[in-house]
Amino acid sequence: MSTANPTAAHPGAASPARRVAAQASFETRAILRNGEQLLVTIVVPVLLLVGLVRTSLVELDTAGATRIDFVTPGVLALACVTTAFTSQSIATAFDRRNGVLRLLATTPLGRGGLLAGKILGVLAVEVVQVVVIGGVALALGWQPVLAGLLPAAGLLLLGTAAFTALALLLAGTLRAEGVLAVANLVLVLLVVGGGLIVPPSELPGALAHLAAFLPSGALGEGLRGALLGTGVPALSVVVLVAWTAAFGAGAGRLFRWH
Amino acid sequence: MPTTDAPSGAAVVARGLRKTYGGRDVVDGLDLQATAGAVTAVLGPNGAGKTTTVECCEGLRTPDGGTVRVLGLDPVADAVRLRPRVGVMLQDGGLPTGVRAGEMLRHVAAMYAAPRDLGELSARLGLDAFARTTVRRLSGGQRQRLALAAAVVGRPEVVFLDEPSAGLDPQSRHAVWDLVRELRAEGVAVVLTTHLMAEAEDLADRVHVVDHGRVIASGSVPELVASGPGTSPTIRLDARPGLDVDALQEHLGALDGGTWTVAEPSPGEYTVAGRTGPATLAALTAWLADHDVLARRIAVGRRTLEDVFLDLTGRHLR
Incomplete structure (x- = not known):
């Protein structure tokens, strides 16, 4: 083995914190400047929020809560999925195809720094989403249970972990065009029947039992429990942790850089 | 290690x-x-x-x-x-x-x-x-x-x-x-x-x-460029395509009894390789005159890197 201290400073490299911060800011700007990404991550959730609150096109049993209090947690769950999953899988798939991942892996950033930068970039976009969606919801009369804010933030982090891992699993194994199609299709399916906005128990047939075990249903139920003050179901946390572990292990084993 | x-x-x-x-x-x-x-x-x-x-x-x-x-x-x-x-x-x-x-x-x-x-x-x-x-x-x-x-x-x-x-x-x-x-x-x-x-x-x-x-x-x-066969200068000739390279090869061989390789790697561009000397050019232009061929260019030079490359890797497309 070499006697050189492996943790010694690399004279040519910027500090790890600076590299990851640069990558996170680069990723965040790339998403916020891309029209299609903005449409999916900001415009669609806000339109859904306003549409579901101001119209009764979709029947919802709110169990006594106001419609805005009931819908907002689900829209926040959807926002998390659009950024951590849809937007991230598509961006990563095209970066992979264009060799961006390989090029950045040869710079001092490395593969670990690239991953850290991506996760921080997702979280930064989610902060923007929470501010915009939360602001619109408050203007529409949303009254979240304050004691639920911290558990809700924790659930959003867990949901981000699960869906980012799924995004990387998809982006690292399929062709870019395939990821584009699958990511959008999965998003629509999860909105309609995944338990994000409409609770699993109100879904038809087998979905009523299945959706609570999907990461989408777990995230939606968890956020509703936290922000409506009925408590976070333990099942939500267990399901999200399990999916994060499964997707993470899959991505770690199957992700192809080329 | x-x-x-x-x-x-x-x-x-x-x-x-x-x-x-x-x-x-x-x-x-x-x-x-x-x-x-x-x-x-x-x-x-x-x-x-x-x-x-x-x-x-x-x-x-x-x-x-x-x-x-x-x-x-x-x-x-x-x-x-x-x-x-x-x-x-x-x-x-x-x-x-x-x-x-x-x-x-x-x-x-x-x-x-x-x-x-x-x-x-x-x-x-x-x-x-x-x-x-x-x-x-x-x-x-x-x-x-x-x-x-x-x-x-x-x-x-x-x-x-x-x-x-x-x-x-x-x-x-x-x-x-x-x-x-x-x-x-x-x-x-x-x-x-x-x-x-x-x-x-x-x-x-x-x-x-x-x-x-x-x-x-x-x-x-x-x-x-110096290694490999044909270290004596190669003649490059541009003329109308389709000349009888075998006949030219024989003509040059008859002159000095040596071995000559005449090839047309692309239409109208010929290479003439052998023991090139001052008499070679005279023999070549005489043969061209006999066949009523006007050369557009005759150049004498050593091999280029491209010649070496094509000799080593072959001329077939891939």
């Missing part, structure tokens, strides 16, 4: 490198060396294994056999220590399409403690004209120049350039070559893959000709 037995100055050493995809040996026992302060060209036809070889040196692929050392380190195991010292230009560019050119270069520069001066680098590669254009809208040549800038912005000691001149106009190509020469003068080890003969002839201190995953010839350009 094998010790680093690289001679001093050897920045890149590959020994017996092997890489297999789906049961096919893309790189098959390849030996290669590149020295600091020199340009090493890896020359070969498409599919010869050039890109896979440099990707193994860059730590992007793990070899299935053999050893690679870059600056005495293993490109995969010692990646963290190597990355700040190695610059890479990928064949497909590796540029994200949605960002502006200038932003991309600033981003790569942020990964290094003491990057090159971006203004000076942008000016000499002509990046200023499109710094505010998104990568998606850049021409192929503009992308190549941006990718080259990203490869050298961190002041690397070793630079890998995979087909740096692909798609460049002559002005851009000379700007790129000037920068490569300057890197060499600064003591950087430059490894470039190319199938442009002119690039290898003009730039390379050492050429490795690669085919079917192996190095089939190595040396400086003069060494490569």
Whole structure:
């Protein structure tokens, strides 16, 4: 083995914190400047929020809560999925195809720094989403249970972990065009029947039992429990942790850089 | 662990490198060396294994056999220590399409403690004209120049350039070559893959000709050109296509009893190889006059790198 201290400073490299911060800011700007990404991550959730609150096109049993209090947690769950999953899988798939991942892996950033930068970039976009969606919801009369804010933030982090891992699993194994199609299709399916906005128990047939075990249903139920003050179901946390572990292990084993 | 037995100055050493995809040996026992302060060209036809070889040196692929050392380190195991010292230009560019050119270069520069001066680098590669254009809208040549800038912005000691001149106009190509020469003068080890003969002839201190995953010839350009068959000058003749090369070969053979090879590698362009002497030209032009053929050009010269390359790798398309 070499006697050189492996943790010694690399004279040519910027500090790890600076590299990851640069990558996170680069990723965040790339998403916020891309029209299609903005449409999916900001415009669609806000339109859904306003549409579901101001119209009764979709029947919802709110169990006594106001419609805005009931819908907002689900829209926040959807926002998390659009950024951590849809937007991230598509961006990563095209970066992979264009060799961006390989090029950045040869710079001092490395593969670990690239991953850290991506996760921080997702979280930064989610902060923007929470501010915009939360602001619109408050203007529409949303009254979240304050004691639920911290558990809700924790659930959003867990949901981000699960869906980012799924995004990387998809982006690292399929062709870019395939990821584009699958990511959008999965998003629509999860909105309609995944338990994000409409609770699993109100879904038809087998979905009523299945959706609570999907990461989408777990995230939606968890956020509703936290922000409506009925408590976070333990099942939500267990399901999200399990999916994060499964997707993470899959991505770690199957992700192809080329 | 094998010790680093690289001679001093050897920045890149590959020994017996092997890489297999789906049961096919893309790189098959390849030996290669590149020295600091020199340009090493890896020359070969498409599919010869050039890109896979440099990707193994860059730590992007793990070899299935053999050893690679870059600056005495293993490109995969010692990646963290190597990355700040190695610059890479990928064949497909590796540029994200949605960002502006200038932003991309600033981003790569942020990964290094003491990057090159971006203004000076942008000016000499002509990046200023499109710094505010998104990568998606850049021409192929503009992308190549941006990718080259990203490869050298961190002041690397070793630079890998995979087909740096692909798609460049002559002005851009000379700007790129000037920068490569300057890197060499600064003591950087430059490894470039190319199938442009002119690039290898003009730039390379050492050429490795690669085919079917192996190095089939190595040396400086003069060494490569001097080696092999036909060290006496070859005559190049341009005339109307379809001349009877066998008859011309016989005519020249009858003159001195030697063996002559007359070929028409592309229509209307002939090569005449043998013991070329002053009498050869007289015999050749006499034969042309007898057949009422007006030559557009007759040149006498030694082999070019392209001749060597085609002799070594064959003339068939792939």
